[in-house]
Amino acid sequence: MKKIYVNEEWCLGCHLCEYYCAFANSGKDNMVSALKDVKINPRIQVEEGKDICFAVNCRHCPDPICVKSCIAGALSKNSDGMIEIDTGKCVGCFTCVLVCPFGAIMPNDDGHAIQKCELCTKNGCGTPNCVAHCPNNAIVYEER
């Protein structure tokens, strides 16, 4: 299965992936109206250190502890191996936040459910938007 990977040595720490993620999942077709004066809550997050930075999002673990721990049966692995969230079933207990070893699942904007990277499969972007707009090709979408 193709997943999103980050090449640390190429990451500039520019955070554009976060903005493009927030835009892609905003449901709006204009980046300005989607992001202006909005505190973004992206599904990919950049960590910055002294000498290194990298973005982190869902790893779509083959043996996903979030799916096993979900008390609502709202997280599942689809036939491609992608971890999906059914926000209609999610009650926002945050057990998945408690168990994700990557810290890649977070409360959504209203706090009543969680959100996670679903590889832009539900927003019509095609190629994940963070990958498509990374200026340094530090984020790639590939089979490994």
Add this chain to the structure above:
Amino acid sequence: MKYVIIGNSAGAVGCVEGIRQTDTDGGITLIASEPYHTYSRPLISYLLCGQTDEEKMKYRKASFYEDNKVDARLGVSVTKIDPAAKTVATDGGETIDYDRLFIATGSVPFIPPMSGLDTVEKKFTFMTLDSAKALDAALTPESRVLIIGAGLIGLKCAEGIHGKAGKITVVDLADRILPSILDKAGSDIMQKHIENHGIEFILSDSVKEFDGTTATLNSGAAVDFDVLVIAVGVRPATDLAKDAGLNVNRGIVTDIKCRTSDPNIYAAGDCTESLDITTGQNKIMALLPNAYMQGECAGKNMAGGDACYDKGIPMNAIGFFGLHIVSAGSYDGEEYIESDGVNYKKLVTKDGLLKGFILMGDVKRAGIYTSLIREQTPLNTIDFELVKRSPQLMAFAADSERRRKLSVKA
């Protein structure tokens, strides 16, 4: 191979999914006394406050039994296990053979002897879908509700019925709320938060006597109520296992293979005792994620696999009126605390390992802490000062370790 599963909640579903990872054909008979499709019990409070419904709270999709070729006997109770004959008997008079048996009978509400309880007309527990429906039917907007027990179940119940009742009073013998997951400082913050929503607490007190719609407390105070909810705790449902001669302490004793003292019988979830790796002790960890993972481990082993459930820790995620708590592990060790009156963080270390944590308010990326506990990561191999301030993968300074984590293959 013929499998029989007793139970229909997280442990049982884990067992079915564990078996089917290797054995796609063996017959699975699932027997459960509740007449419902598998549903998530912790969601009953969300059902009452309208955040979910009976359809959405199904723990697996409607075709789950069919998809997994499970013969589900719902609304049927097992009355006896005969380990010598390898059969179970049901209340329908049926005897069913097994090669491998799985017990996930869960727990039942504990109702302590309380004087005058029989004089109370509207009294409920809060554990199953039926109990939630019964409580719901008894409530009116004027109802004065008395909840005995300020633990997870009692307070989730309070939150669930908050919009449906007139007044809610919670009484507990302990001097603080949520003692199973919070320390005193955390309890105080959460108590204030819940009180701000109009729920009243009477702590360090207990009911001396009920008389119809009045509860007289040991302090001498009296609480008038219309509806009583008893949520003082749960007890593992171990009668079947005990009668079958299995090794049972407080819960059914299981090993890291999730096997009981009978090699053909496995068990998981609230009815069992299992290893807490943070203390090295066997205990009941009555939590849905543990039940699922133990069930899955058992299922794999029942189908001839060699799985271990050797990463069990107590852990909990819960929220009340928008304030969230996540906690994991145990709390004997050196403490690191941050608090600003709303957000609260406590990390506990011992022997060079993270043993436990509590986060309240800001819970983001808490799983990085949980993973340090579960994986027993030596803290001298990471930048613990960094991770103490906020959970982050940057703390895995050794480049190779971080790369390994971030490039998990599909």
